[in-house]
Amino acid sequence: DIQMTQYPSSLSASVGDRVTITCRASQDIRSSLAWFQQKPGRAPQSLIYATYTLQTGVPSKFSGSASGTDFTLTITNLQPEDFATYFCLQYYTYPFTFGGGTRVEIK
Amino acid sequence: EVQLVEFGGGLVQPGGSLRLSCAASGFRFGDYYMDWVRQAPGRGLEWVARIRNKANSDTTEYAASVRGRFTISRDDSKNSLFLQMSSLKIEDSAIYYCVMGYSGSVFDVWGQGTKVTVSS
Numbered sequence: 001d002i003q004m005t006q007y008p009s010s011l012s013a014s015v016g017d018r019v020t021i022t023c024r025a026s027q028d029i030r031s032s033l034a035w036f037q038q039k040p041g042r043a044p045q046s047l048i049y050a051t052y053t054l055q056t057g058v059p060s061k062f063s064g065s066a067s068g069t070d071f072t073l074t075i076t077n078l079q080p081e082d083f084a085t086y087f088c089l090q091y092y093t094y095p096f097t098f099g100g101g102t103r104v105e106i107k
Numbered sequence: 108e109v110q111l112v113e114f115g116g117g118l119v120q121p122g123g124s125l126r127l128s129c130a131a132s133g134f135r136f137g138d139y140y141m142d143w144v145r146q147a148p149g150r151g152l153e154w155v156a157r158i159r160n161k162a163n164s165d166t167t168e169y170a171a172s173v174r175g176r177f178t179i180s181r182d183d184s185k186n187s188l189f190l191q192m193s194s195l196k197i198e199d200s201a202i203y204y205c206v207m208g209y210s211g212s213v214f215d216v217w218g219q220g221t222k223v224t225v226s227s
Contacts (some may be wrong), residue, residue, distance in 0.1 A: 089213070095171065
């Protein structure tokens, strides 16, 4: 199985900050990487798929990038509604596997 | 509006069985692959199973943790997805989400989830 190592597991940031979250795949997954946001008590919401492509309706403050098997989610100008938990997902091969999640908290 | 609604969760004893359902609306259900994803309390997300569409013979894929115990199926005439769970273990306790990739992406539509608790 492909392991997705996500880090950090949590971070504290202030409104207006820029944050980055990384997922490292244990092997090549091409561009088959998605990012999700989840708020307490809610189902996850899709942010980005195919490493870079923003889901319809997702603001451009969210962006995805990759370098080899390292995939990064960047959030700029952090706002109160962005404080949530973020997960990555590889869907290159079965079983699909998620990263462990990053909780973004208010400093 | 594209919508997925799960139901059928509840409390079941270890070794027991439960059938989850997902009612789909707002799209041509039979054209799409469908998945189940679960989330244990306070934990991360785990992909559980996938069923392809009729054009791909409704073939299935499973996570190793549920293979042989869970069965994913669909009834396109009723716009419904199912997850038959048997030989349930305590570690199967989770919120189960019905999920699909609608707009050419992956997992962009999620249901609200249904909670399964396996406990004696």
